[in-house]
Amino acid sequence: MEYLSLPPGYLTTSLAAEAAGVAPATIRDWVRRGILTRCGGTPKRPIYRVAAVHAARHAAKPNRPGQRAA
Template identity: 60%
Template sequence: MTGPRDRIPPPGILTSADLWAIGVPPATVRDWVRRGRLTVTGGSSLYPWFRAEDAAPLVEAWAARKSA
């Protein structure tokens, strides 16, 4: 049986694990969602999916602040 962690999101969709893999801490992703800056588009409550086009500007701004 497969669970939410085993499902492969469609193209153009990122998971929290994908964002963590590029360096964004899970707490930051949760904060973006809580503040309404990033919208959950699928997955489950434990393993949410996000649109890549919504996440990209947030990740770029986060990376710029981190490196400054």
């Protein structure tokens, strides 16, 4: 279930993924890796700032051992 209304400038995980052009799992991975931070919501329904999502989209991503090069 999604939020019925969000304050302007905030996105749910699925909306953040759509805005960044990635899958929702990628948004959750960015949070886990410290590239993107949640700014509110609940643990199961986090919300993110639009500016933070765009910054994470263009941020340099740290490589993990064994990760394929893009």
